[in-house]
Amino acid sequence: MSASTETTIALNEGVTEALSREAATARSAGEPEWMRERRVHAFDVYARTPMPTRRLEEWRYTDLGEKLDLASLSLGTRSEVADDPSAWPAGVRATMEEDWDAAAHVVLIDGTVVHVDLDEALAGKGVVVTSLRDAVNDEETWEDAKQYLATQAVKPERGKFAALNCALYLDGVYVYVPRGVHVDLPVRVTRWISTSAAAHFDRALILAGETSKVTYIDEVLSDDLDTHTFASNAIEVIAKDGASVQFVQMQRLGRNVFAHSQQRTLAHRDATANTLNVALGATTSRVDLNAQMLGPGSSSEMLGLYFGDGDQHFDHNTSQDHVSPHAFSDLLYKGALDGDAKAVFRGIIRVHPKAQQSDAYQTNRNLLLSETASADTLPNLEIAADDVKCSHGATVGQLDEESLFYLMSRGIPQEKAERLVVMGFLGEILLKVSLGGVIEKITREIERKLAHV
Amino acid sequence: MSDWIRVAALDDVPPGTLHGVKVERTAIVLANVDGDVYALRDRCSHADFPLHDGVLMGETLECVHHGAKFDVCSGKATGLPAIRPVQSYEVEVRDDDVFIRLG
Amino acid sequence: MPQNETVQDLQLDEYKYGFVDEEQHVFRTQPGLSEEVVRQISANKDEPAWMLDFRLKALEVYESKPMPTWGGDLSTLQETLDEIYFYVRPQDKMERSWDDVPANIKETFEKLGIPEAEQKVLAGVGAQYESEMVYHSLKQEWEDKGVIFDSIEDGLKNHPELFRKYFGTVIPTADNKFSAMNSAVWSGGSFVYIPPGVELETPLQAYFRVNQERMGQFERTLIIAGEGSRAHYIEGCTAPVYSTESFHSGVIEIVVEKGAHFRYTTIQNWSNNMYNLVTQRALVHEGATMEWLDGNLGSKLTMKYPSCYLIGEGAHGNILSIAYAGDGQHQDTGGKIIHAAPNTTSSIVSKSISKGTGRSSYRGLLQVHDGARNAKSNVECDALLIDENAKTDTYPYIEIDEKTAHIGHEATVSKVGDEQLFYLMSRGMSEEEAMALIVRGFIEPIAKLLPLEYAVELNRLIELEMEGSVG
DSSP, rough: HHHHHHHHHOOOTTOOOSHHHHHHHHHTTTOOOHHHHHHHHHHHHHHHSSSOOOTTTGGTOHHHHOOOOOGOEEOOOOOOOOOOOSSHHOOOOOHHTOOOOOEEEEEEEEEEEEEEEEOOOHHHHHEEEEEEHHHHHTTHHHHHHHHHHHTTTGGGGGGGHHHHHHHHOOOOEEEETTTOBBBHHHSEEEEEEOOOSSSEEEEEEEEOOOOOOEEEEEEEEOOOOOOOOOEEEEEEEEOOTTTTTEEEEEEEEOOTEEEEEEEEEEETOOOOOEEEEEEEEOOOOOOOOEEEEOSSEEEEEEEEEEEEOTOOOEEEEEEEEEESSSSSEEEEEEEEEEEEEEEEEEEEEHHHHOTEEEEEEEEEEEEOTTTTOEEEEEEEEOOOSSEEEEEEEEEEEHHHOHHHHHHHHHTTHHEEEEEEEHHHHHHHTTOOOOOTTHHHHHHHHHHHHHTTO | OOEEEEEEEESSTTTOOOOEETTTEEEEEEEEEEEEEEEESOOOOOOOOOGGSSETTTEEEEEETTTTTTEEEOEEEEETOOOOOOOOEEEEEEEEEEEEEOO | TTTTTOOOGTSSSSSSSSSOOOOOOOOEBBBBBOOHHHHHHHTTTTTHHHHEEEEEEEHHHHHOOOOSSSSSTTTHHHHHHSBBBEEEEEESOOOOSGGGOOHHHHHHHHHHHHHHHHHHHOSSEEEEETTTTEEEEOOHHHHHTEEEEEEEEHHHHHOOOHHHHHHHTOOGGGSHHHHHHHHOOOOOOEEHHHEEBOOOSSOOEEEEOOSSBBBOOOOEEEEEEEEEEEEEEEEEEEOOOSSSSSEEOEEEEEOOOOOOOOEEEEEOOOTTEEEEEEEEEEEETOEEEEEEEEEEEESSSSEEEOEEEOOOOTTTEEEEEEEOOTOOOOEEEEEEEESSSSSSEEEEEEEEEEEEOOOOEEEEEEEEEOOOOEEEEEEEEEEEEOSSEEEEEEEEEEEOOOOOOEEEEEEEEEEEOOHHHHHHTTTTOHHHHHHHHHHHHHHHHHHTTGGHHHHHHHHHHHHHHHHHHOO
């Protein structure tokens, strides 16, 4: 046996009856051959990649052995819910009623697209908002899908869970904006999880043509579930030359959910790929976000906000890759932790050789509201070019006593004063976005959590 | 108060040895000191590695990963680099089975 | 500053300590590490049986641990380790007077300025050549006050109870692969005891010299600073430049008792063929202060993160780390502070320069345990890049389990500033001259240090540096 074939080791960690090669093949029923091959290849990568342990730097503070039990999960299946709001769970209707301003709506229940609508004028300009399944099959879109789906951004080789999602995703969202077209109102995606004890996989591919513009708001939510459930999601953003993409994810899943979102933005020459990740729900919430500054003049503003209580565990793993010169990235993640909640932030700025005149910044700030809350923060830098402006900072502390004292001296009761200070702390993030209904939802959810403080 | 849960047979953890088990995704290490069984969270308070990889000398568990030491009866750290205790659990041996209470 | 000085003129890249003495030794082990080598070292030192057991157990631990995959590039280290001498005994016994030290060795230390510095500014000096301390001396007045400053071997021999109480308790054998290696083959280093209440006015200095090609040096130092005492220990290190690689791995354990104040300064200027993998840790009790001043200028690769375990209320830890990475060098340095008690405070300041193909990495850990109320810590890292191929990394780990903790970390990376350059050039300097001036300012604390008799002056400068950054 030659050395090269020996290097492929079949580990099969995390391969179960539900999460199997057969399941990956079955998922591609009705899909073109290239997609079937892609899923099977992804599954093979999954099977031969060892399950991440705490020995891996990126999983140092999230113990999958204790937080995720793949063996207990069935594979999420297609939802049979009709394309009719009255048939949707109340939670979906409630959250959609609060949205205003939308160019398009997509509703997914347990990873199945049950509804899509798109402004007709935009459709007339060539904008596409559709289910990923349709995009893969439709003759107008399949070539782009074939080129970009899990090939450049969140491809199987990114890691065990990127591979698993590619192999087993049920459906997702495909957005295409042609060159020069500006989609002024957001594309609003509402993803609902209702089946517990299952592993749900969905993804999105957002393709912004040259100098186009689009905003994508992804809201994922559920009730509290009775048993351990896994919700995996992959987001691929490709901003071509001069394009501008704003991606927002609002995670309000219920307890017992392990939420995992893997996101990657590719910004080409002069393109902008901005992200906002809001994590409020789930028992364990892990976000992997990699921003690639691929072209000169590209930029990425990366915002994050989290509020944990009870036994919630949030893990944000971010990276900013400056591959080309003259690019800009700025990350600000802020979070408050109450109860026994724990937050992990691991961020890295990588300035690659020759990426001169990079401007890259990274800040993580944490507020501990209880004796038993904790925060681990690892803001890393790897700089291999000398003409750069890079800095990072991290803080962990409690409520600002001076602000509290000031508010209380003005007659505001302590409890209310504390809430105001927390809102003030987190509000810095919200001031940077103005998207119809988003701020209101986040604010209300934080206030609800604060009411228990 | 939570229930007693059977976690192992007494034979799984002979005197002078350690044995790792999982209870509802929580890893627990059992230690048998001359017939008395103790249970600790199976996670070193220094760097979170599993304690069941370590060695038991009398009532002292030495973590193999960085040399930290713990008193298995109380979970107290007795040797650097650990300073913090690890959680300990109530144990009962009934006939040939080991029960613990997560508490 | 003289006119027309350039960065090259600062001679950071010019190694002045690379001279070679004639090779002389009375005993050395076979190249490589084995149980036989460990037994020979122990037999050579005529140790008690428990120490041989300790070493053999450590060898097992060493062999069971994988080579680290983080930090610097250790991919070819094993080949180096298979070829080096783990133990070279240069002479039969340690001397108390320079006159008794063999001429060639004495000459080496004279060239390094040690006896002169001893006379002028030091309370005591220890000098290690290859694997053994060849000279150890403490001024009479301190000896009279009960201060012990001896080779580690004499510490074991003459103070067995004190030695055994603390040895291996701050840094257990299994702490990491190289602490295990050191525990198996340690030789040389200092044993220091400062009695309660004694305040040393001038520093103790240990000097480490490797002359033998393909040499591994494994000093082991144990320091106990008694209640309310005050002292400063300085170590310096140099070696000749060989085309083959050498290896240095020390273990430094320090116990700072209640209310004591201890400072440990390292001026590491190993030649650029040296792997320098060192574990240094201090256990800091109530109201005590530990300061690490860590200057890393030499070596091929240094991995070294001095740490303070603040286990008593009100304990304080300071780490000042200064690194210079020239062509082909990687300085992977930083520090660790563990806040395990209330009202503990700490500060880490790291400054690095990377030039040519050099790489400096800051790696730090800041931990606040639950119950360490009102812990305060601040970390600042500044990295300066002088060439487009130079690299710098910052890896701070911050783990906070205490609500009342107040923690900040900041890091900046810059190249030599255009504005500063422009200003200086507008005053008539060439770009190179202006650059040199800026770099000199950045590394002032260390550049002033060479040759070594200026250690004390360096220290004052570092102190000034700390004043601005602490509190």
